[in-house]
Amino acid sequence: MKVCVIGSGYVGLVAGTCFAESGNDVICVDVDHQKIEGLKGGVIPIYEPGLKEMVLRNGEEGRLKFTTDLDAAVKESLVCFIAVGTPPGADGSADLQYVLSVARNIGRAMESFKIIVDKSTVPVGTADKVRAAVKEELDARGVHIEFDVVSNPEFLKEGAAIDDFMKPDRVVIGTDNVRTAEIMKELYSAFMRKSNRMLVMDIRSAEMTKYAANAMLATRITFMNQIANLCERMGADVMAVREGIGSDSRIGYDFLFPGVGYGGSCFPKDVKALVRTADECSYDFVLLKAVEEANERQKRILSDKIERRLGQGGDKPLAGMSIAVWGLSFKPRTDDMREAPSLTIINRLLELGATVQAHDPEALTEAKKHFGDRIGYHMNQYEPLKGANALVIITEWNEYRNPDFDRIKTLLVNPLVFDGRNLYQPGRMREIGYEYHPIGRNGAASCEME
The missing domain is CATH 3.40.50.720 (NAD(P)-binding Rossmann-like Domain)
Structure with a gap:
């Protein structure tokens, strides 16, 4: 044809x-x-x-x-x-x-x-x-x-x-x-x-199907992120919770991995578009508006954790701090950075006075369009760690799942890891001498946490 x-x-x-x-x-x-x-x-x-x-x-x-x-x-x-x-x-x-x-x-x-x-x-x-x-x-x-x-x-x-x-x-x-x-x-x-x-x-149903599918998936991601935030305050392990609910055949496991929010070319755009379509029909799509708002807040979770742990007060609480970042694309196996959580996280770290050194297997060229010379770029994943005060993981590339933890410890000022994708086991990280901050797993916070 x-x-x-x-x-x-x-x-x-x-x-x-x-x-x-x-x-x-x-x-x-x-x-x-x-x-x-x-x-x-x-x-x-x-x-x-x-x-x-x-x-x-x-x-x-x-x-x-x-x-x-x-x-x-x-x-x-x-x-x-x-x-x-x-x-x-x-x-x-x-x-x-x-x-x-x-x-x-x-x-x-x-x-x-x-x-x-x-x-x-x-x-x-x-x-x-x-x-x-x-x-x-x-x-x-x-x-x-x-x-x-x-x-x-x-x-x-x-x-x-x-x-x-x-x-x-x-x-x-x-x-x-x-x-x-x-x-x-x-x-x-x-x-x-x-x-x-x-x-x-029919044509209109086909047009709606695409938006409905992406809105549903965005909602699942956001729901799990909200559960992770609550687990963190209540002393529960979100990954155990995921196993518990995912085993229900009515729910399943897909798109229930907590993290630092969704990004990319589809979910953010399509959620916004469906909300706008509903507005034009005089329908208040309350659920999707909440999804959009919650996702934007989730993108700030990691930088807030870093500020609480390393901040020294003042207008630039992270001044003098070097932060190593692994992962810039909105997801693995792409160089796409549209609406990527890394944009929100890194910009916030820069606002707080930190210097940022970054690695990504594919997105370095794309990242330069967004950050210019405001951050450092490295082809080797261990290079950004030299003299850094913490390692921050934003994208779950396979290259980051089984790194050389002994080498990382020699490169960092302190063995401090903020993991936005829950790549490692908290107990194991503590055993090998790391201070580890995942999403919804440590249970270190209390209900009184602001």
């Missing part, structure tokens, strides 16, 4: 590459000439395990092409995916200007029947707006060309996107057209060999 994917960011590039991997002829389109030239030369603009090899292989075999010429790509393709950004506006609503701009460009370029697919995360009702934008352009040209608009939300986890696309939990197709549904089923058939996980529904 001939497919074009408009927008070669995270979602578009992964989708286009995986469609090519399953034998389709795919053209990826982007307005960024530098990005397209880089992709033609094998330069991948994002870090995603397995993606580079797949791009190179399908490019060499002629199934995957890159261009800035949207008109030509649309003319050659039957299915046109819109995979451009929908950044949050000042009020939290999704900004659809790029989606609708692409829709208008498709309307200007198309010469035959097209299936136009919203792959971007978009609010309920966007397909109607895309349809109207395309029709307006066709009317302006004075032509009648049949087309259909489909909602096909993505459910990709950064760091595991290739597997998520090639072996999906489900593929949601929103369309009211039986013929279009069959074409979309054919396109995705290569990923349905073991079992049919295709869900066909």
Whole structure:
């Protein structure tokens, strides 16, 4: 099948590459000439395990092409995916200007029947707006060309996107057209060999499904973080609590790891957008507003702990302190720092007067865009520890799970660790001489703690 994917960011590039991997002829389109030239030369603009090899292989075999010429790509393709950004506006609503701009460009370029697919995360009702934008352009040209608009939300986890696309939990197709549904089923058939996980529904339900899924997962994370904070005050172990509730088949274990809050390109944006959508319908989505507020507070938990333990009073209570940070990306196996807890934590440490030395396996280049020369960057994970007053763990990269604790102790001024991801066992850390501050595990605080 001939497919074009408009927008070669995270979602578009992964989708286009995986469609090519399953034998389709795919053209990826982007307005960024530098990005397209880089992709033609094998330069991948994002870090995603397995993606580079797949791009190179399908490019060499002629199934995957890159261009800035949207008109030509649309003319050659039957299915046109819109995979451009929908950044949050000042009020939290999704900004659809790029989606609708692409829709208008498709309307200007198309010469035959097209299936136009919203792959971007978009609010309920966007397909109607895309349809109207395309029709307006066709009317302006004075032509009648049949087309259909489909909602096909993505459910990709950064760091595991290739597997998520090639072996999906489900593929949601929103369309009211039986013929279009069959074409979309054919396109995705290569990923349905073991079992049919295709869900066909009306367009608005498909649009809502994406937001509802992410809002649910954000709520689970936030609930567990709140339980962790309470465990810390009551002398309970949140990881034991997780085992206790996760063993209930109605609850399960996924997305119940406490930490320093969620981040990334999806959860924060989608929670805000769903709250805004509810406001527009005069519905007060109290639960999600509380989730958003609680998550922002959770991002400050670690810096508050550091200030209480190491602070010396005054306007800059951490002046003279050097803090080593492990992990900058919002999650492992990605270089993405959008809404990452590290941004809140490090900025707060700098405000308190500390100096920060950081390591991350993939996100150092991205971090420099946010922090500039305000922090130090290190390629080796042990380098930031030299002379540091504490080690702070923000992202749970595998490289940090079994470090050389004897070496760490020789590098730190004091064997003091603040663990925002609960990577280690508190009892074991005490046995080997560390002062260890995880999330919701020590039970050192009392109910009177402020």
